[in-house]
Amino acid sequence: MVAFCRAEDIPHEICGKLVVAVTSDEVPRLDELLRRGTANGLTGLRKLDRGKMKAVEPHVNGVAAAFVPEEGIVDYRQVCDRLAYRVKERGGNIITRAKVKRLDRKAGSWVVRTAAAEFEADFLINSAGLHCDRVAALAGEPRQVRIVPFRGEYFGLKKSAQHLVRNLIYPVPNPQFPFLGVHFTRQIHGGVEAGPNAVLAFSREGYRLSTINLRDLLDALLFPGLLRFLWKYPDMVRTEITQSFSKALFCRALQRLIPDIQPHDLVRGGAGVRAQALTSAGNLVQDFHLVVRENALHILNAPSPAATASLAIGDYVVSQIAA
């Protein structure tokens, strides 16, 4: 991705990230992250004591941190624009507003009926994000995992508070909670985002609290995996909902990492919806999940960092098809 951004002149910056252990009981998990990062070939990864951590991010609260120098930020809209440009340049066609409605097999090929037109294809790649499980079902796949939408809401830091964050400040993931927790991200064109939370959405494209889609809601509520998930994490679900309504509570979660931040420093920002696959046992599918068939490949879970890893995932998809 970095090489692509360099070659295509896309604004990006390898600014490094701090992963912060706020309390001493988080240090063993931080050490495990460092061990895994090193095993996975990250370079320059190092553990910082409190003093060194504060030299990197002076306003951060914690006992130790991991510094990940290879992390960065990018203008991702431009990444998408350049990818689209390269596809078209090589003779590819990108057709939008073409919701897939039906998939049929005919003489060894796929007939894809969409809102825009009908297409025939030798091979089908389903990467329909929030609707990937439904598209897979249209192709005859059993719905073993279900996409349950979790909205992630952000606040922005007012200009007067942006000095509190230099680059990227993240918490150590806690295996007792299914999501990472709020963090701070400096943006490539200026500004700092704080978030996201993880609120169960009432619609797969529920970018606002008020967006309700009955089909999506029933689909989620009638899936035993969701009830098991809610049973396992009742406190987290309650906290996330209350934080979504209350700026003061959202701010309190942020203060764990930056105690100086105050509710008046925050302005409501945008939101995204995670296309998160859930198993019927109520567990989030943590890794990328690809199902390969003779004439089709379904990407049934591609959570963060699938944008960062998109080119690598693309290479993998191509290798699977070739195989």
Ligand SMILES: Cc1cc2nc3c(=O)[nH]c(=O)nc-3n(C[C@H](O)[C@H](O)[C@H](O)COP(=O)(O)OP(=O)(O)OC[C@H]3O[C@@H](n4cnc5c(N)ncnc54)[C@H](O)[C@@H]3O)c2cc1C
């Ligand atoms: C709040 C938030 C923050 C994130 N932060 C990061 C980050 O910092 N770094 C990172 O790497 N990743 C991040 N991600 C994750 C990243 O956005 C996803 O992993 C990535 O977008 C997944 O790519 P995808 O191609 O599988 O799905 P998508 O990007 O969702 O693309 C799916 C496409 O399929 C189309 N589609 C859906 N249904 C149909 C249908 N029936 N017919 C036709 N087309 C259809 C959609 O319109 C869409 O264009 C974040 C996600 C969220 C929600």
